Amino acid sequence: MTAQIGFAHAAIVERFDCYEGTSAKARLSEDLYVQGVNFYARKPELPGKNQVFKNSLEGVQVDLRK
Amino acid sequence: MATTCPVGFNVDKLRQLVRAEYDRAAREPEGNFHFHRGPQYAARLLGYDAQELAMIPEDSTAAFAGVGNPHRIGPIEPGETVLDVGCGAGTDLLLAARRTGSTGRVIGVDMTPAMIERATRSALKAGLWEYVEVRRGRAEELPIETESVDVAISNGVLNLSPDKLRAFSEIYRVLKPGGRLYLADVVVQRELSLAARSDVDLWAA
Numbered sequence: 001m002t003a004q005i006g007f008a009h010a011a012i013v014e015r016f017d018c019y020e021g022t023s024a025k026a027r028l029s030e031d032l033y034v035q036g037v038n039f040y041a042r043k044p045e046l047p048g049k050n051q052v053f054k055n056s057l058e059g060v061q062v063d064l065r066k
Numbered sequence: 067m068a069t070t071c072p073v074g075f076n077v078d079k080l081r082q083l084v085r086a087e088y089d090r091a092a093r094e095p096e097g098n099f100h101f102h103r104g105p106q107y108a109a110r111l112l113g114y115d116a117q118e119l120a121m122i123p124e125d126s127t128a129a130f131a132g133v134g135n136p137h138r139i140g141p142i143e144p145g146e147t148v149l150d151v152g153c154g155a156g157t158d159l160l161l162a163a164r165r166t167g168s169t170g171r172v173i174g175v176d177m178t179p180a181m182i183e184r185a186t187r188s189a190l191k192a193g194l195w196e197y198v199e200v201r202r203g204r205a206e207e208l209p210i211e212t213e214s215v216d217v218a219i220s221n222g223v224l225n226l227s228p229d230k231l232r233a234f235s236e237i238y239r240v241l242k243p244g245g246r247l248y249l250a251d252v253v254v255q256r257e258l259s260l261a262a263r264s265d266v267d268l269w270a271a
Contacts, residue, residue, distance in 0.1 A: 036133035
C-alpha cells in the first residue's frame with residue numbers, strides 16, 4: 001500500500017509482542033498472530049536529486065547512486 | 067489485504083467507540099483495558115529507555131498505549147519538524163521534542179479531547195510548549211500544511227483507521243520530499259474474515 005502511494009524503502013524493521021498477557025490477545029484468534037511492528041518508509045526526494053539511504057538499525061549506509 | 071472497512075460499515079460508530087475508549091484511557095489510565103499502558107510496559111516490551119521516560123511528565127507516560135517504538139526506527143535531528151499522528155497523551159510527542167530541540171518543531175494531531183488535554187498539559191509542565199503544539203484532527207484529514215514535515219511518527223493509531231489508504235496518503239502529502247515515516251502499529255499474519263472486519267466492536271477491541 002505504501003508503495004502504491006509513492007513511499008520508497010518501505011520495510012518492517014522490528015517486531016514486538018505488545019499484547020503479551022492482555023485480554024485482547026485472548027479475544028483475537030491465536031492464529032492471527034497479532035503483533036506490533038516498527039515500520040520505516042521514505043518519501044522520495046525530488047527527481048534528479050542523489051539519494052543516500054541510512055539504515056539506522058543496522059548502521060549501514062547505502063548509496064543509491066551506485 | 068483489505069485496507070478499508072467493508073461497504074456499509076458504520077464508520078461514525080467506530081470513531082465514537084475509539085474516541086470513547088481512548089478518552090477513558092486518558093481520564094483513568096489505571097483502569098481495566100484490553101491493552102497495556104504506562105511507562106513500565108513501554109520499557110519492558112517496547113524498548114523505551116526507562117530513564118528517558120522518567121523525564122517525561124506522568125500526565126503523558128501514565129496513559130501511554132503504544133504498540134511499538136518509533137524512536138528506534140531512525141534518528142530525529144535537531145531542528146527538524148516532526149508530526150505525531152494520533153499523539154495521544156504525548157509520550158512520543160515529547161520524546162521527539164527532546165530530540166528536535168528548540169530549533170525544531172513538533173506537532174501532535176489527535177481526535178480525542180481528553181488526550182489532547184493531557185498532551186498539552188505535559189508539554190507545558192516539561193517546558194516545551196514554545197515548539198510543541200497539539201491540534202485536533204484525524205489521520206484521514208490531517209490539519210497540517212502540505213510538504214511541511216521532516217519526520218512523521220505514529221504509534222498504534224493507523225490500525226484504528228477505517229480508511230488506511232487515505233491516512234497513509236495524508237502522511238505522504240504532509241511529508242517533505244525525502245521525509246521519513248517512522249510507524250509503529252499492529253499487523254496480522256493473515257487476512258481477517260469479512261465478518262471480523264464488519265464487527266465494529268472488534269475494530270476498537
